[in-house]
Amino acid sequence: MLTLHIINKAPDHPRFLACLEALAEDDTLVLMENAVMALVFKTLSLPSCYALQPDVSARALSEVSIPGVKTINYPDLVALTETHQRIVNW
Template sequence: MLHTINKSPFESNILETCIRFVQPGDPILFIENGVYAVQAHSRFAPMLEGIREKNPVYALQPDLSARGVTSLIDGVKTVDYEGFVDLVEKHKVNNWL
C-alpha cells in the first residue's frame, strides 16, 4: 500500500501519525508541502533515515523543484507525475490528508 503525505512535518503531525500504521516494505511518497520532510539536515532527517530502513521513501520532483528543496536525505528517490502514477498502479493507495 502506497502512503502519500502532503503536509510539512513542521506544520502537521501526519508523518508521525502515519508512520505508526505503515507496514514494513510499504512505500511512502511525499507530495506538495510534504516534500519538506525529505530535506537533508532538518529536525526530521533522523526520523526519515529510520523510516527508510524499512520503507522505500519517494518525493515528487516537481514539488521539490517548486520549493527549492535540492539537498535530500540519502536514499530518497524522486519521481515525476508519471512515476507517481506507476506507484499507484503497483500499490493500493492511502492518501493521508
C-alpha cells in the same frame, strides 16, 4: 498487502507523524506538496521513500539530497499506484 502512502501534509502536521507510524515494513511512502519539506528537517528520520520532483523544485529543494529518498515525476507516481493494492492519502 502492499500499501502506498501518499502524504501532502507538512512535517509539523499531526497527520505526518501518524503516517510515519502507520507504515509497515513493505509499504511505500511518497512525499508531495508540503510534505517534501521533510527533506530539510534534520531532526526527522525518514524511511526510504519517494519525493515528487515538481514539488521539490517548487520549494527550491532541488539541491537537497537525503540518503534513501528518490525523486520521481508524475508518470512514476502513476506507476506506483498501479503496483500497489491499497492507497492511503494523508
